Amino acid sequence: MTTLYERIGGAPAVKAAVDIFYGKVLADDRIAHFFDGVDMANQNAKQRAFLIMAFGGPNAYTGADMRRGHAHLVARGLNDGHFDAVVENLAATLTELGVPASDIAEVAKIAESVRDDVLGREPVAA
Numbered sequence: 772m773t774t775l776y777e778r779i780g781g782a783p784a785v786k787a788a789v790d791i792f793y794g795k796v797l798a799d800d801r802i803a804h805f806f807d808g809v810d811m812a813n814q815n816a817k818q819r820a821f822l823i824m825a826f827g828g829p830n831a832y833t834g835a836d837m838r839r840g841h842a843h844l845v846a847r848g849l850n851d852g853h854f855d856a857v858v859e860n861l862a863a864t865l866t867e868l869g870v871p872a873s874d875i876a877e878v879a880k881i882a883e884s885v886r887d888d889v890l891g892r893e894p895v896a897a
């Protein structure tokens with residue numbers, strides 16, 4: 772049984788998606804300002820880590836890391852609308868790369884699983 776990460780194309784797909792995704796994020800006035808002053812040398816590694824996690828691939832991050840990694844952004848007002856914008860840009864990137872809608876839906880679900888951690892709040896009861 773192939774994993775979502777493998778189906779999407781594994782590491783080469785991540786590589787292809789990084790530039791498209793990052794270009795979209797930086798062109799998006801809703802969220803570009805969060806990346807002001809972020810170390811560009813680190814950005815590529817960060818984007819890769821982001822995408823591998825979103826594709827359900829092997830990653831070294833936990834929910835606690837996601838809280839720590841975004842706490843300074845929450846302090847700057849990071850909210851659900853910003854999170855939605857990132858997921859939207861990710862879905863648009865994958866659509867451009869020809870990923871089927873069913874797989875994109877699964878990626879969005881994985882992103883949802885870290886929403887409360889990224890936004891620094893306790894999980895809301897379903």
Ligand code: HEM
Nearest residue numbers: 802805806809817820821824832840853854857882885889
């Ligand atoms: C599915 C949701 C998300 C995932 C999986 C994710 C993943 C990551 C990862 C792995 C890092 C690197 C952490 C580290 O090692 O330092 C990171 C940092 C970062 N994330 Fe996210 N992220 C998500 C949502 C967001 C959102 C919604 C925004 C803003 C709109 C955002 C903006 C940033 C920025 C600016 C950094 C770099 C911070 C810095 O270097 O100062 N992320 N993210």
